[in-house]
Amino acid sequence: MANSINEIYCLGIESTADDFGVGISTCSGEVLANISDGYIPEKGGIHPREAARHHAMVASDVLDKALNQAGIKSSDLSLIAFSQGPGLGPCLRTGATVARALAAYLNIPLVGVNHSIAHVEIGKLKTNTTDPITLYVSGGNTIISAFNSGRYRIFGETLDIALGNCLDVFSREAGLKHKKGIPLGAALEKLALDGNNFVLMPYIVKGMDVSFSGLLTSAVTLLRQKKYRLQDLCYSLQEIAFAMVCEVTERALAHTEKKEILLTGGVAANNRLQFMLSLIAKDHGVSFNKVPLEYATDNGAMIAWTGLLAFRSGVVTPIEKSMVKLRWRIDRVDIPWIT
Amino acid sequence: MDNLIILKQLQKGAEATISLANWYEKKVIIKSRKIKKYRHPQLDERIRRFRTIHEPQLIYEAKKAGVPTPTIFLVDTTNMLIIMEFIQGKQVKYLLPLLSKTERSKLCFKIGELVGKLHFYGLIHGDLTTSNMILDDYDKLFLIDFGLGEKQNELESRGVDLHLMKRGFQSTHNQFANASFRDVMSGYSNVIGEPFTTNILEKIQEIELRGRYVEERKLK
CATH class of the missing domain: 3.30.420.40 (ATPase, nucleotide binding domain)
Known part of the structure; x- marks a missing residue:
């Protein structure tokens, strides 16, 4: 539950593939919310356009649930993070659109996060490695x-x-x-x-x-x-x-x-x-x-946490540079938060 | 085994345990492919047997290609172990960062020449990391660990062999990876000739582009 007035809350949006996830975490590595809604194809694998349509449908509901779970209001947020890639274009773009809209509306900074790095960072946080x-x-x-x-x-x-x-x-x-x-x-x-x-x-x-x-x-x-x-x-x-x-x-x-x-x-x-x-x-x-498992599969908390790590070492993504990157390898990203 | 005294374990890798031993009053290396408990027993037996038999054959072939490799003394397929020559020297992985720019460039050129000789002869090493290269005390460069190697003439296999080395340089020796790989390729070209080297460089690029989430693959 939110208690400290000076705490920085980061909301992270994950939408690289079949899951639309929203997580909220704090600077100290506390995960206040981690809500996800997955798209299940009727047949075959993930259809990118259908998955993106699903994400757009559930987005506001998942956002509400996450804010509720964290017990904060959207005006308490200091930062929006989103998975900028790699992943499926339509899915990524849906998540990015939500992220940009939120950041612009709340007038707070935006951070684009590499999905694969987020997996590693939340893993390190949750396993103490x-x-x-x-x-x-x-x-x-x-x-x-x-x-x-x-x-x-x-x-x-x-x-x-x-x-x-x-x-x-x-x-x-x-x-x-x-x-x-x-x-x-x-x-x-x-x-x-x-x-x-x-x-x-x-x-x-x-x-x-x-x-x-x-x-x-x-x-x-x-x-x-x-x-x-x-x-x-x-x-x-x-x-x-x-x-x-x-x-x-x-x-x-x-x-x-x-x-x-x-x-x-x-x-x-x-x-x-x-x-x-x-x-x-x-x-x-x-x-x-x-x-x-909750943090091993695609989830919003990992994006929120990694967004915070990046933000604290001076990384921000201006809206005009927030295009999604369908191809974005893990070894292309500088990691200023590890010294 | 008779007259075999294990002195110390040097390395425990993914494939085998490497130990230093005394054998008939000679220092030798024992490469022992121990059972991997995580693997299914049938798969495990198959992999260990295949590599134990295969590696000495390739090491011998590499010698014929003019590439220094440890001499094989004994192959034991009951215990899945190989007894081979001990090469007194340093692993290139540890050596490279300590060298001056010129020395490093020279060593990488030499690495390229050896890989060129292997490929020219129709051999693929299969795991060209700097852990698998030893510079001995007389400045002679050895290639070791042929467990993943094969006899192959295809451009594709040669390309993968070099691609893996290039990525190994990038992950392990990032500070000088690009320059070093260029030096490797000039050594390679020195042995195998420029036209073929141009082909293989194109192949490496093609393999890189095939990788997942490679930016350059984006349609222009």
């Missing part, structure tokens, strides 16, 4: 990054599709449905628990990079041949895909000699992946930190 090697795995991203001389550097990444994308596409091919509160990945994970027969499929690791497109093709082909039980395919697909990201995370860990592993993104919800990484951490005598 300071300098982790981060595995960020979601429907749109597969990045192994760590801080080095002024920026988050990319040590490894996917050469083609993201891990979550690979799992989602396979799940849809298998006829699984995305329901409210049960994403496709969770449905796949549940089926995988009943798998016991390991089916070998391509395992592609290039240095610290991974590639999932061949694995996906192979899994879908085997699925259509109907030779194996779906549970066994789900199980094997997870085992192979997760072993790939684990190997490159371990390689990056050995290379950078960091002392903390941070796991975030939507796929971080997977218990098997968490367990595999915790084994690596134990083996290397480093800490394993899993970001709580």
Whole structure:
């Protein structure tokens, strides 16, 4: 609850993909509100225009709920942050429009935030880590990054599709449905628990990079041949895909000699992946930190918190420079708040 | 194993544990691909066996290409370990930041020449980070860790090999990454020739553009 008059409240808007989220956080790292409304496609993956339409419909409701949860009025806000990229154009633009309107109406500064960096920063805040090697795995991203001389550097990444994308596409091919509160990945994970027969499929690791497109093709082909039980395919697909990201995370860990592993993104919800990484951490005598689900999936609080960090080190985004950046890699952003 | 005394563990990587040992009164390196408990046992066995057999073959091929590599003494596929020559020297990862601009440029040129020789011979290293390069006490540069390598002539594979090295420079040695990679490529060109180097530079750029969220890919 809001109590201090001098506290700075930052409202953050997240809208890179299927979630429209609003979070409110304070300078001390307190999250006062974190409300999200997700778009669920009737069929297939995210349709950018439909998702953006959803965001526009729910925006004012989500904003109200967030302010209510925080127990503050919009006039108490000192700063508006929004995810400026990377992500889907129509979705990003909807969030940015809301952010600009709020900042202009309230006459307070605006800060554009890099979505991937926000994932790392909220993860560090919520797990009390300071300098982790981060595995960020979601429907749109597969990045192994760590801080080095002024920026988050990319040590490894996917050469083609993201891990979550690979799992989602396979799940849809298998006829699984995305329901409210049960994403496709969770449905796949549940089926995988009943798998016991390991089916070998391509395992592609290039240095610290991974590639999932061949694995996906192979899994879908085997699925259509109907030779194996779906549970066994789900199980094997997870085992192979997760072993790939684990190997490159371990390689990056050995290379950078960091002392903390941070796991975030939507796929971080997977218990098997968490367990595999915790084994690596134990083996290397480093800490394993899993970001709580509410802050691991896309959320507004991470944008608010990162916006505050940036603002406190002098970053503001004038409205005329607040165009969204569909392509905006994590290693393109200076991080003045880490010294 | 007979006459093998482990002196100390040097490194624990994603693939293997590297130890210094005494073997018949000679200092050797033991690269042991231990079971990774996080991996499915079948997948684990397959990866460890494949790499244990594959790596010595590539190391031997690299020697034929004129690239200094540690000499293999023994390959044990029961315990998934390789006993090889110990190279007394420094990892380039630690060395590069300590060098003067000219020295660094010279070393990077040398790195480029070795990679050029590998590629010219049809070999891909697969993990060209500066952790995998050792400059010995007599100023001879060695490439190690061929576990992810392959025998390949395709432009694509060579491009990925160099792309990974370039990104490694950017993430680990950001202060001088661009200059150093340019020096690497002039060394490369010195071995493999300018026309091919131009091709490969275009390929690297193409691979970079394929990456996720690359700004330059934006339609103009």
